[in-house]
């Protein structure tokens with residue numbers, strides 16, 4: 001116990017102690033925390049779906065779904081809503097099959113730990129999400145991390161290490177969660193072919209925000225495994241892996257986070273599917289709004305000489321030290337903006353930042369006002 005208290009104190013000293021904020025309500029582009037309303041620049045509800053009451057009411061009017069499956073899918077926890085949603089997402093990419101996981105975290109964890117056996121290897125971008133890192137740690141095989149977006153570095157590693165292993169998987173996010181920068185899929189596809197690897201792309205932050213049919217960056221590309229979550233732009237819950245019939249069947253048999261966990265309520269599954277089938281035009285309209293806002297924000301930053309690695313709706317303002325980042329975040333909060341400080345271990349040491357995520361309900365004038373205050 002003494003050690004735990006010491007560690008907590010250590011985190012506090014480093015301005016790294018996390019606490020759950022008391023969020024009372026959220027509505028279009030706004031958030032109420034501890035009784036005060038703020039402009040919300042911290043939401044992953046990129047299309048503003050989860051807070052649309054009219055949409056929820058319309059869905060719930062005819063909804064009669066179980067609120068629990070009380071079992072894993074392979075026992076008695078499956079239902080027709082699951083197969084319908086799996087077909088919907090597989091069809092979006094024009095792929096053979098899909099598998100729903102409970103969360104994006106469990107999905108990446110399950111897919112990587114299942115596919116990487118003791119003779120296998122993962123090549124992973126250094127800034128990939130924790131769920132990918134944890135999947136690699138759980139896997140029986142080897143994992144090798146290449147410098148973020150440094151595909152020459154990746155090629156050197158492939159050249160020297162690939163032949164020591166049977167199966168090899170290259171894993172990347174498409175739009176990176178903390179920097180908003182965008183992967184060069186052409187280069188990765190070239191490398192995966194040259195070195196006989198599978199390519200896995202996590203579309204968590206691009207699904208429904210980019211691409212034909214909401215498919216992010218990977219549709220029609222030579223990508224073997226696509227993962228994504230319903231918990232961000234779809235405004236729902238759960239996650240998916242889209243791939244070939246064989247890989248999905250393998251995951252059903254080997255992915256422990258799928259096999260050994262109660263499946264999510266059919267109500268949520270039906271909500272995701274309803275949005276992606278019946279509400280496509282609304283989603284498209286919100287996606288267009290987000291795209292327009294993203295372009296305007298990037299133009300504004302450029303006109304002010306502010307450089308950014310971001311090529312998307314996720315915009316980091318890197319401050320560096322934890323203490324300073326927390327102070328800027330608190331100052332913005334006192335002025336009506338909700339943008340929590342993102343600190344290690346979520347981002348590398350010395351790169352603490354404000355992570356601004358634009359949603360279809362954010363306004364350019366608020367972003368401009370916020371920039372004036374940073």
Ligand code: PMP
Pocket residue numbers: 103104105106108129131173177202204205229230231238239
């Ligand atoms: N992948 C990435 C890139 C993410 O950013 C996240 C969540 N922040 C996840 C996976 C996990 O998704 P979920 O929240 O559905 O667990």
